Amino acid sequence: LAKTTQPISMDSYEGQEVNITCSHNNIATNDYITWYQQFPSQGPRFIIQGYKTKVTNEVASLFIPADRKSSTLSLPRVSLSDTAVYYCLGGATNKLIFGTGTLLAVQP
């Protein structure tokens, strides 16, 4: 099972690009890496998923190096509404292990 490690918190300002890195311990060959966003008093919401190299969607990019021992979620030009907790998830089948999450605080 892939245990993940993320920074506890990060600060940013509106309009900046934010990169949150997650380390994956013992990630399996067939494990995907998934990121979720959670606002207070709400359930987590899917952001992006990838297996290797780079994946981009309308809200974020995900960079995964060749060794797949880490991944970086990139949020372009953050706004105040991006203030949330971001979870990195290793594995995608049965037992799912979320990290403790990274609290991103975006300031004006």
Place this chain on the structure above:
Amino acid sequence: EAQVTQNPRYLITVTGKKLTVTCSQNMNHEYMSWYRQDPGLGLRQIYYSMNVEVTDKGDVPEGYKVSRKEKRNFPLILESPSPNQTSLYFCASRRGGLDTGELFFGEGSRLTVL
């Protein structure tokens, strides 16, 4: 609208009084799971179910039971709640098999055990 619905959203109970938190999804998902969220500990998986009548333990199953008699429902049962089960609980569902798609979460159920 595709959704995962949990009830109750808030509950205050006393030690030892059995309770059930219901979870229902309308997406015909095979996979369902329960998590608890505590300050500083993130999300921890309690139980999961790959399909009807198929359930298995997650990381923190002690003190909880689940059942999966129907595809859409996955109730979480606390037979004898204790104060250390005070937490925010989330139910989630996903397409089954080896699918790696996104988890859909409910809005959460905040439980307080006195």
